[in-house]
Amino acid sequence: DAGITQSPRHKVTETGTPVTLRCHQTENHRYMYWYRQDPGHGLRLIHYSYGVKDTDKGEVSDGYSVSRSKTEDFLLTLESATSSQTSVYFCAIRGIAGGPGDEQFFGPGTRLTVL
């Protein structure tokens, strides 16, 4: 158990509303990631963080923003949710060995439905 929790686990919202997903880790890892999983696409990187207040865009960042004010929390915000953002969202942390090929540990996921 890598000590990663995601909240909420399930959410249904309406188009145009803001949504924030939270990832919390207890392992004091530097690197954190947000992915979305969609059928036929596998997992795609949305944003990642390499330290407090240090974040960068991934492959599918349009419509998403992130914040990391504390080591343990990485927030993903949909400023104005759209139906295309209906997905399962996974948070991950990078192993602390610090070398190439570090494993990433994944949280349990958040299933988001935008109506």
Place this chain on the structure above:
Amino acid sequence: AQSVTQLGSHVSVSEGALVLLRCNYSSSVPPYLFWYVQYPNQGLQLLLKYTTGATLVKGINGFEAEFKKSETSFHLTKPSAHMSDAAEYFCAVSEDTGFQKLVFGTGTRLLVSP
């Protein structure tokens, strides 16, 4: 840019049969390669990884994979399937940029019949 291709979105085997899940990658530099497994309604769990050294990598639950640079492949195998192996399997590649950004394949769902 890196990419991963997993041939076959679904693979069906009988219990006790050989499991072979295919993964081909594209990378401009020596890659780091991973296989993850996802059971229903759960997150992903690492099965095995290749970084450097021995090209045959052994993982958990009896799985192994062989890195073949000439074929740009990293196929996952298990000699004898078990019902509990039914899950979705993802191949992923990373380049050593320091940020360890993973690029995943589209996944292969393994179905195991009795």
